[in-house]
Amino acid sequence: MSNDILVITEHLDGKVADISYEMVGKAKELASAWGGQAVAVMMGNGMADQANGFDSDATLYIDHPALAEFNPEAYGRVTLALAEERSPRLIMVGNTSVGMDLAAWLSVKLGAACVAYVNGLEADGDTLVATSQIYGGKMAAECAVDGPAVVSVMAGAFPAEDGMGNTAAESVAPPASLDDLKVHFVKLIRPEAGDVDITAVExxxxxxxxxxxxxxxxxxxxxxxxxxxxxxxxxxxxxxxxxxxxxxxxxxxxxxxxxxxxxxxxxxxxxxxxxxxxxxxxxxxxxxxxxxxxxxxxxxxxxxxxxxxxxxxxxxx
Incomplete structure (x- = not known):
């Protein structure tokens, strides 16, 4: 097991999700404490420029048509192959529909601990201390993990600006075959527009x-x-x-x-x-x-x- 951290970033409609920057900032802090690297991972298609926007120790950009939009089978294969190749101490995903689709599956495949609803992460020597919200947010649980782990991080848990920067991304080929996928992205279905757009009001x-x-x-x-x-x-x-x-x-x-x-x-x-x-x-x-x-x-x-x-x-x- 290395002391590196893999951060699985997210994007939609060509825009990087804030949760990605939030995780990268915290990953860099933890990796520094452990003497490892915070490695941002972006999977996509035609998004090389956006991959250069993280303040990570390293960024891997994996380009393939099957990665243009989230596909659990494709993203899972790539992430698992990267993890098996690099043996990271920690894999961070968002506590989102994307991250929650990956987290438990990855932890089983890797034999790693899985901690969800995380809103706090600290390094206590060689131990990872993760704080999670439980019982609908009414209580907090503190988990100490000594081995490899997969954590899903709540949006807003850490400052997004800490993970923003200009680290040049390294373009790498998909580390796993994506030619025989059984799951294929068809289209993104958005909810019908209502009488008012609540995202636009004050x-x-x-x-x-x-x-x-x-x-x-x-x-x-x-x-x-x-x-x-x-x-x-x-x-x-x-x-x-x-x-x-x-x-x-x-x-x-x-x-x-x-x-x-x-x-x-x-x-x-x-x-x-x-x-x-x-x-x-x-x-x-x-x-x-x-x-x-x-x-x-x-x-x-x-x-x-x-x-x-x-x-x-x-x-x-």
């Missing part, structure tokens, strides 16, 4: 499970209108059919960066936090004072959301 009022029933959505809508905001929601509201999918914020929904993100009855599951962590001002209302959302909110109110919403409407009239 103010959002978001509702979660704590709203109680579909009838109570009307109160949240009134508050949104009074604030000059649009209505958004967490996944349980969408799954219940109370609001359309185009209003969903989170890992399986949309990523928003409004000036104001006002939450009613949202506890703060990691999947939701991934979609709104970069909002300029975050205000949370939840009856549970220990809800994880209060760890990220700039202002929090541990009160009944209906009392708060009605009091605000009175003031705004």
């Amino acid at each position: 103010k959002l009022v978001a509702v979660g499970r704590g709203i109680g029933s579909e009838d109570n959505i009307e109160l949240a809508q009134e508050l949104a209108e009074a604030l000059g905001a649009e209505l958004a929601a967490s996944r349980p509201i969408i799954d219940a059919g109370w609001l359309p999918k185009t209003r969903q914020v989170g890992k399986s929904g949309l990523t928003v960066k409004p000036k104001l993100y006002f939450m009613l009855g949202i506890s703060g599951a990691p999947e939701h936090l991934e979609g709104m962590k970069d909002a300029e001002l975050i205000i949370a209302v939840n009856t549970d004072p220990n809800a994880p959302i209060f760890d990220v909110a700039h202002y929090g109110v541990a009160q009944d959301l209906f009392d708060v919403a009605e009091a605000m409407l009175e003031k705004l009239e």
Whole structure:
């Protein structure tokens, strides 16, 4: 086992995902502590220029038509071959649909530990200490790993700017055959456009499970209108059919960066936090004072959301 770290980067529509830079920055810090190298790995097709944007110790760019978009079989073959060739101490992937597709499979193939929902990584001598969110973000678990590991990192866990740079990428041939794939990318299906693009508005009022029933959505809508905001929601509201999918914020929904993100009855599951962590001002209302959302909110109110919403409407009239 070497002391190197492989970072499996991600991209969509020709744009490198922020999670890639976030992981590279932390990988470089850990690799320095262990006397190894942080190696960014980009798989794609016609993306050589984008591969030069990391502040890694080294960057490998693997170009092939089968790697143009994420394909679990193709990406898995390449990553496994690289890992078997280089014997890295750590493989970092995003805690995303891409990374979660790879992490457990890789760990089994390599006989490595697998730690998911990671939002903290430190080197304690030769030991990797990973902090994970568990029970929907209500608790944190600390895992000490002495051997090789695969970790999936939460978006926003580390600063993206720490991984941005201009390390020249080395173009290498795919280390595994991609000619006999059973899985083929067909097309990217995007959700239908809704009545409003919540990613483009400056103010959002978001509702979660704590709203109680579909009838109570009307109160949240009134508050949104009074604030000059649009209505958004967490996944349980969408799954219940109370609001359309185009209003969903989170890992399986949309990523928003409004000036104001006002939450009613949202506890703060990691999947939701991934979609709104970069909002300029975050205000949370939840009856549970220990809800994880209060760890990220700039202002929090541990009160009944209906009392708060009605009091605000009175003031705004």
